[in-house]
Amino acid sequence: MKQVYLQQFIAKNTQFSRRKAVELIKQKVVMVNDSIALIGQKIDPQQDEVKIKAAECSTWNILINDPDALVYYLVNKPAGYVCTLSDRFAVKKVVDLVPRIPKVYPVGRLDADTEGLIILTNDGDFAYKLTHPKFEVEKEYYVEASRNVPPQTTRRARVRDRRGTFVSPIDVQQVKDQLLRGVKLDDGAAKVDQINNINKLSTDTIQLNLVLHSGKKRIIRRIFGALGWKVIKLVRIRIGTVKIDVPTGQFRKLSELEVKKLMK
Incomplete structure (x- = not known):
């Protein structure tokens, strides 16, 4: 050679x-x-x-110069790490959390502020199967969001929060319905596919688990933003059948069975 x-x-x-x-x-x-x-x-x-x-x-x-030597890492990405490989000015890259041999790349992406599960691999077919919309791979997230205080309403419909500001009570069911119904964004319609365990944390914050298939850039933050909410914590906890199960900043290899299930 x-x-x-x-x-x-x-x-x-x-x-x-x-x-x-x-x-x-x-x-x-x-x-x-x-x-x-x-x-x-x-x-x-x-x-x-x-x-x-x-x-x-x-x-x-x-x-090993072997294209068949495939690896699959499950990583619990901390906030502050970027998924891009091309940003040479980035101080913290998610690839720095796994062994540098062999060369791997992230499957999909999480923005720098988002935490949680991301998979790194050198298997192009596997990455394609997980990211292409036609395969509809589920992704589950834990979300905490704070609403923008709505315009003044009638005094009867308002309550006073700890700061003495009048705000309308959160209607959890209404928020759930809005997320499931979806919104129109600049690049098309977007919605959440499933919502679990939605609760109020305070007068103007909520927490919930949501499931969606879309892989559009910052899609969850954009959906909430269109509805008058700001995401303050976002953690991906599941991709397909694989759940996050290692501490923040740590990784493990996916088992052969896990890879097969994700490829189905």
């Missing part, structure tokens, strides 16, 4: 950029056939064994 530069091979098979790969070689944490690698070295991916030990790795990891 044609030889390639070592840093090129590392960049292709890990989360590291070529520049970072060069730095790792300089730091003597890359080995080729059990010998410390050299800057400018070329390798044969089919014949040579490459090992790498980065700060994130506790042991030497063998890089």
